[in-house]
Amino acid sequence: MALENEAVAGATIELLEARLQRLTYLLTGDASWTGTPTAPAKPASLDDTVSRRLLRLEKNLENLSRNIPAVRDVLQLHDRFPDLFRPTPPQSVPENLTTQNLASIVLSYASAFPETASRLTSLNDLPVPDAQASASLVQLQPRLDQLARTQEEQAREISELRVRTARVLQRWYEVGLVGSGECWAEWEGRLEDVEREVKREEVVRERRAGEI
16 A cells, blocks of 8 residues: 555656646756756846736736726726637538538628628728828817716716705605695684684674573
């Protein structure tokens, strides 16, 4: 049992050494006459290490994404659809198709070739925009951004005004309508009480007048 464990451990170490040699060769691309890969040179400073170089590359890419919208769009596209940036594996031709079948498949798309060619040719007839007009449009971009921010602020203010208006209407309904209704109901109740008292007094006076 001990011999088997030693054999397994020895084989594992040999495999790890072989993988390490392959990685070393991939990094340096050089080997001695015996086939042993040349070890990579030791970095002169900490800034020359692989981790620091990768960190600098990430910072440079981040700065580019901040300053160049196209780079930022590409990075966002990569984050959302990473499959688009993976190479498509070549598809082999099915072996069960004959040459006649393959020819029929190709000929079925023959009508699309002239149409595509005409569309590509029509691109040459499209007028190229004036450089001065394009430059003026680019110069208008900061103003357009400012207008967009102003529009967002106005939309936010309008939303706040709507909320405040709704609160005022609710307060007016509670105080003006509901409160007035309660007040009128109270006054109506008082008037009914007064009318009953007046009628009772009139009845008493009529009885007294009849007795006399």
